[in-house]
Amino acid sequence: MTLILEAILLLGLIGITVAIIFGKDLMTSVVIYCAFSFITMFLYIVMGAPDVAFTEAVIGVISTVFFIIILRSVNRKTK
């Protein structure tokens, strides 16, 4: 059962990556990146690695905040 759940979550991750690559606005890319790290944490819990999931959750939040701090000084619209 867990394997199918993992496969679904992985498909979600692949979808998010495609959205990031072809997205136009940087702010949505960063927000989607936060969702990406949340789903990765959920994936680690399904796989039975709670330590890694705990670390991924906290570090995902911190790196997203760093991205947003930098995003304030960068032009949001991309070509």
Added chain:
Amino acid sequence: MTIIMLIVVITVPFIAFDVLPAIGDPESPPNSHVSDYYIEHAIDECNSPNMVTAVIVDYRAFDTMFETTVMFLAGISVVLIMANKPRRRIPSPGDFKRTRNTGGTPIYQTINKDVMISTIEPLILIYAMYVLFHGEVSLGGGFQAGALIGMTYLLDVMAVKRDKPIMNLTKFMSAAIAGLGPFIYALTGIICFIGGGLYLQYNKLPFNIHEAELHSIGITAVEIGVTIGVAGTIITILNALRERISFDDDND
């Protein structure tokens, strides 16, 4: 397009080579060769039911020491890269507005921002202490506790409007403290020399206590070092980034 071509190039040999073991079976090499020793001996050798912490801090402690050094290194390099004196050739709109020291926190008062977050922060810190000291019994450990402390500082600086941040660390002081963390870790290793053992051999620590207790002393000291290192680094990176980014509220 390049992406489709890249995926095809990588997946074709992948199907050809049958190299990787099936995911779930317990008899596959990684699950049988070395890990059984870790699982069986984690409790009586390292006195820590949480086998992952035992692997990180006792069997492969040398890895984690350099892991904390990588965190310290990231903190210093952000300080260094941000430490240039900018000759602004391309004036950014931020220059003309006076940058307030609020770090972009919204001026308006709201119940959840000011009241709630100020009450939640001590709880998060207590939880971080719990995660730190119960590293080997339940889940958690140095990294998670340090990241939690860093996140509390981040939450406070970004959300609550205060004239001075709670910990009031300049960029230099927090980088120095971030350096102290891994040094505590290295020091526990060096103390093992005095006890006559090899580097980071906890049962040779010079205190005359029962050997299992020595392991937990070693693990706790090392976890404290890791926590201080990780928390100091996150605070350093945050200070360095916030200092140079010109925040202004009415930015679209």
Added chain:
Amino acid sequence: MMTTINAFLAAKGIYLLTLILLSLGAAGIIVCNNYMKKLICMNVMQVAVIFFFLCFGQKTGGTIPVALSEVVKASEYINPLPHGLMLTAIVVSLGTTGVGLSLLFRITEKYGTIEEDDLIRRENKTKTGEKE
């Protein structure tokens, strides 16, 4: 029907998805024109490798690697070694992201843009006036 899907996923499926995620991350680094998107795709690639490493520790029916009193057999617990290694890899990816973002800020401050083509054009322009 379920068991055949399970068998396929266990042998090749999960690895195939991880590989696609990895190649997407690598392709994103090459294809994306914006430097910040390259950084996000770099993180995606690192997460894909961490997941790839964690796949080896799986045991069907194993509990999480915290020792319970009544469970004794080694095949009951999930393999703790990949988890220990991957904690290190996650913290390394945070360090690299922090350094990358500060570099990104310096680039925006000096050249005003983080688009690849504008940057190369402005870089060549400053090359003529190079002092250093």
Added chain:
Amino acid sequence: MKENIPVLIILLPLCSALLCLLLTGLHKRLGRALVVLATAGSLVLSVIQLRTVITEGTIHYAVGGYEPPFGIELVIDSLNALIIVMISIIGFLTVLFAENFGDDRPVVKGSANAILALLITGLLGMTSTGDMFNLYVFLEITSLSAYCLIAMGGSKGVVSAYRYMLVGTIAATFYLLGIGILYSATGTLNMGDLSAILNKGGYDDVMLVSMSFLIAAFGIKMALFPFHGWQPSAYTHAEPGTRPLITGVMGKIPALAMFRYFYCIYGTDYIYVKYLLILLGVFSVFGMLYGSLMAMGQSDIRKILAYSSVAQIGYISLGFAIGTPVALAGSFLHMIGHAFMKGGLFFCTGAIRFKYGTVNIDDFGRIYKKMPLTCGLLVVAALSMIGIPPTAGFFSKWYLALGAAGRHEWIYIAVLVISSLLNAVYFFKVIEKVFIQQDKGLDDKWSKGELELPLTIILPVVVCFIAILGIGIFNVKLFDILMLTLEGVGL
């Protein structure tokens, strides 16, 4: 206490880096003094370690007291010990040299010294570790400190550091994939245990797939020919004070790691070894020719040296491609010699830049009058890059050619000769510009005292001068030390 030497060599620069910021807060020069002391201490210890390794053979140091397959182990054989001595010498000289460059605000000075000490720690750790994942952690330490040191070299350095970071992270990811596949097939992370299992046979597919990932990862890290895109701009714009260490040594240690995987773990009796050797040979041949050709067209001395580094890495990987013990000894002799040559040349360029502030070779006219020592080193290093007998460069190329003749690889010998001639072209151009071109009347910015340069620049220049000639003269002794480990290895 004596048996803890392998760890102490890594620990001293590490602890000095960690405390450097704290002490710089107390007093401006204290942090730097600690780093200088620590690197000097690790230099002395590494010489002691070399002596013990030669007398007693390989040292196995199990960190934490756990036996190898379960804990991490440091393996020091005569090859490792020699390279650790080389890293310590150049590291110590660079720490002295970096004093005169960079601004002197306490935050910047303290962190710059800390990062330099951490780069030395990373390099020392990478050579001495015997564990696969531990090598990844040291690889990360070396790369992160290299990104920062390159980014400190001005705004153009920031862009090249960013590009190097992206490529470097791809290399680290490929390395993780490589050891992931090896771990999935054998279940162990220790190199000795791994080679024991792999040599039992039946792992040919696994070895081919993981070896291709590892060649890509180390190829990027050591700037082998097809993966060297990031290297010229990164070496050119690196921070002038630490450039000798980055260009001289940082490109070589992944080559040693590749050797360890290629020959110590895999051995040479699985079916795909021929194809991998041919692949490596093709990379190094093209690298040697491309590097020398590109270096001829440059006018900025740093770019000349950066492109010549691509060629010299080609020599080292050529030794691996040939495979006989003599060729391997030649490539490691070249690795050590080249570290002093390239480090020496960048000490010269740093000294010239410190005194005259220029890097363009067109206005190097007649500077030998005011800077005799630096130009002396420039000439000796250039001759040794070309391969003129008394210097180190000639003997390493000689052993490489000897090994190639042993395996009847005439193409390699031809390429060796052509590439040396191409080297001669652009190095004689540099020497000609320094000695024959008429004076450009440069105003020297530093003229205190009767010495041409401050002591902290003179010492590295003189030590490199002596080292290049010393390696050239005592190469038979070094060859025997190398042959202690390389005897059984290789085809």
